[in-house]
Amino acid sequence: MDKLNLKDLYDGFRQPEVIKSYAKLISQEATKLPKPINIMEVCGGHTHSIMKYGLNQLLPKNVNFIHGPGCPVCVMPKERIDHAYALSLQENVILVTLGDMIKVPGSNGNLQDARAKGADVRFVYSPLDCLKIARDNENKTIIFFAIGFETTTPMTTALINQVIKKDIKNILFHINHITVPEPMRVLLDDKTNTIDAFIGPSHVSVISGSKIYDEFADKYNKPVVVSGFEPLDVMQSVLMILKQFNEERCEVEVEYSRSVSKDGNLVAQKLNDKYFERREHFRWRGIGDIANSALKLKDKYAYLDAEVKYADILPTKLIDDHKLCICGEILKGKANPKDCKVFGTACTPSSPLGSCMVSSEGACAAYYKYGNLL
Amino acid sequence: MCLSIPSKVTKIDKENNIATVDTMGISRDASLDLMEEGDVKIGDYVLLHIGFIMNKIDEEDALASLETYQEILDAMDEEERQKAIQESDNCPNG
Numbered sequence: 094m095d096k097l098n099l100k101d102l103y104d105g106f107r108q109p110e111v112i113k114s115y116a117k118l119i120s121q122e123a124t125k126l127p128k129p130i131n132i133m134e135v136c137g138g139h140t141h142s143i144m145k146y147g148l149n150q151l152l153p154k155n156v157n158f159i160h161g162p163g164c165p166v167c168v169m170p171k172e173r174i175d176h177a178y179a180l181s182l183q184e185n186v187i188l189v190t191l192g193d194m195i196k197v198p199g200s201n202g203n204l205q206d207a208r209a210k211g212a213d214v215r216f217v218y219s220p221l222d223c224l225k226i227a228r229d230n231e232n233k234t235i236i237f238f239a240i241g242f243e244t245t246t247p248m249t250t251a252l253i254n255q256v257i258k259k260d261i262k263n264i265l266f267h268i269n270h271i272t273v274p275e276p277m278r279v280l281l282d283d284k285t286n287t288i289d290a291f292i293g294p295s296h297v298s299v300i301s302g303s304k305i306y307d308e309f310a311d312k313y314n315k316p317v318v319v320s321g322f323e324p325l326d327v328m329q330s331v332l333m334i335l336k337q338f339n340e341e342r343c344e345v346e347v348e349y350s351r352s353v354s355k356d357g358n359l360v361a362q363k364l365n366d367k368y369f370e371r372r373e374h375f376r377w378r379g380i381g382d383i384a385n386s387a388l389k390l391k392d393k394y395a396y397l398d399a400e401v402k403y404a405d406i407l408p409t410k411l412i413d414d415h416k417l418c419i420c421g422e423i424l425k426g427k428a429n430p431k432d433c434k435v436f437g438t439a440c441t442p443s444s445p446l447g448s449c450m451v452s453s454e455g456a457c458a459a460y461y462k463y464g465n466l467l
Numbered sequence: 468m469c470l471s472i473p474s475k476v477t478k479i480d481k482e483n484n485i486a487t488v489d490t491m492g493i494s495r496d497a498s499l500d501l502m503e504e505g506d507v508k509i510g511d512y513v514l515l516h517i518g519f520i521m522n523k524i525d526e527e528d529a530l531a532s533l534e535t536y537q538e539i540l541d542a543m544d545e546e547e548r549q550k551a552i553q554e555s556d557n558c559p560n561g
Contacts, residue, residue: 097526099491101533102473102512111536114543191517219518221498244471248519251500296471299514299522325536351528352514358522361501 106323107146115328116151122335129155131287132334133280133426135273136294137164137454138322144459146324156331159287159426162276162380163294165241165269166193166452167424170378171412173269174199177238179406180267180399181212187230189223190238191245192216197451200412220252227264235264236399244296246270246388247361250368253390253397265399268389271375273297274305275386280425281313288426290334292327293319295349302357306345314343321349368394378448379414379421418447423456430460437461471516473524476509488515 134140140160143149149158162168178199181188188204195216196203204214213233215226220237227235239249249270256264273294280286293306298319306317316337320330330348337343347353368390375387390398400407414420417435422428430436430449440446442458449455453462477494478487484499486507498519499507507513512524 095530097512097530097533099473099475099489099512102524102529103491105529105533105536108536108540111540114539117543118539219498221518244521245517247501247521248517251498251519254500296514296516296521299471325532329532351525351532352522358501360503361521364501 103323106321106325108325112146112148112151112324112328115325115332119151119156119328119332119335120153122332122339123153123156125339126155126335127338129157130289130335130338131157131159131426132290132292132331133159133161133288134292134320134327135161135163135277136292136297137161137167137452137456137459138295139292139320139327140164140456141454141459142322142324142327144463146327147463148324148327151328152331156335160423160429160456161291161426162280162377162424163242163273163297164424164449164452164454164456165245165271166197167420167448167455168271168276168377168380169197169240169269169448170376171199171414172376172408172410174203175201175408175410175412176267176400177204178202178207178212179408180236180238180403181207181214182210183234183403183406185233187213187215187226187233187235188238189215189217189226189235191220191240192218193452193454194238194240196445197448198445200410220248221255223252223264224255224259224261227261231263233263236267237264238267238269240269242271242273242294242297243300244294246369247300247358247364250361250364253368253394254364256397257394264397265402266390266397267399268369270369270388271377271386272388273301274308275383276377276380277306277309278313279380279383281309281315283425286426288315290316290337291318292330292334293317293345295320295322295326295352298347298349298353298357300358300361302355303345303347303353304355304357310343310345316343317345319345319347319349319353321352376411377424379424414448415446420447420449420457423449430457433457471514471521474513474515476507476511476513476520479507479509486513486520488513488520490515 318330369388372387449457474488474490
């Protein structure tokens with residue numbers, strides 16, 4: 094093959110026969126492992142690929158996947174959802190967010206329920222859709238409820254940049270962007286963790302570069318392989334991790350080198366640095382407070398901050414999860430959806446109790462959808 | 468939310484800093500705000516994420532992966548063939 098076709102970027106990385114060949118190579122390599130290993134795939138996108146293609150069933154007994162906290166909707170605490178709900182019910186406000194947020198339950202209900210109460214909530218494909226909504230509704234305030242990890246952060250700051258450049262007066266922001274390395278550190282600092290290596294996120298790494306994982310190999314002694322989302326990417330990454338163990342190496346490697354560099358997307362990073370700074374704390378659903386794990390608008394741009402402007406009406410009460418829900422343990426990689434008593438019974442994608450069932454990237458939703466355990 | 472879609476650039480509108488991309492037959496517009504000026508060209512493969520081009524896909528690198536997959540497949544085929552020959556050689560009824 095001397096020329097790439099667009100189709101190859103999809104089909105080429107999903108060839109069933111090659112997946113099977115990798116399963117064989119992994120099994121051969123695994124026979125040399127000194128002890129069984131647990132590989133945490135940090136990102137929910139990988140959990141989805143693993144379940145969709147049944148990759149977990151292709152691994153030998155001494156190699157396990159454990160699912161990580163990288164699902165931005167799953168880790169969004171209820172009090173932040175309550176913010177979105179409260180903002181949407183304000184007069185002359187249009188709350189805009191990405192589709193993933195539709196069904197996430199807060200303490201009063203989800204954003205669909207707010208719509209039923211008459212709120213103007215719009216789910217968009219891109220943050221840039223806010224520009225048209227703002228133009229078409231000059232007398233209303235558009236609040237963009239921004240969510241996501243490093244992957245979606247620069248899309249918000251690019252919108253902020255346009256709002257400032259074009260002097261648009263009726264768009265505000267409620268920022269809930271979070272970052273990946275801080276929770277990884279928290280999981281590893283927990284002495285009862287069973288993580289031996291990481292599969293690093295694909296598109297977080299496109300933006301931030303693979304350098305953000307250096308500390309995990311250097312200080313924590315955990316190999317990291319940054320992987321693409323396609324099944325062959327994941328299988329190749331598993332093989333790379335096993336080779337690191339067998340060759341007594343511990344480093345950050347990039348399997349997804351067609352898209353990820355060491356330094357990442359510098360234009361995106363510059364935009365983020367211009368508008369955002371670290372929040373001192375952010376409470377992660379199921380995991381708890383993590384220092385410096387989220388972003389907020391710099392003081393200089395407080396006039397764009399819906400959290401500042403609507404501080405009076407935003408609820409401050411912290412809300413815990415449903416007692417029967419074990420999402421917290423699942424997000425920490427300590428439990429599997431199969432361990433949950435309400436999985437698939439009281440908690441289903443159409444009426445989720447916990448956040449891991451809500452988002453399509455959540456581990457419970459992936460287990461439910463691809464149901465190879467039932 | 469973190470999934471991005473490989474696409475091919477078909478048109479560039481420099482004035483608005485927007486590219487038109489082909490995503491498996493579907494044509495859509497994507498912002499170039501996250502890319503260095505002039506970095507993206509017609510015919511480039513890119514990752515599209517919530518309305519933005521987030522990077523260029525390295526064509527050579529993708530081709531090298533696909534070649535590796537083919538080599539692995541060929542090696543496995545050869546191994547299977549050898550095994551089949553060996554099994555047939557050892558077959559008491561053979």
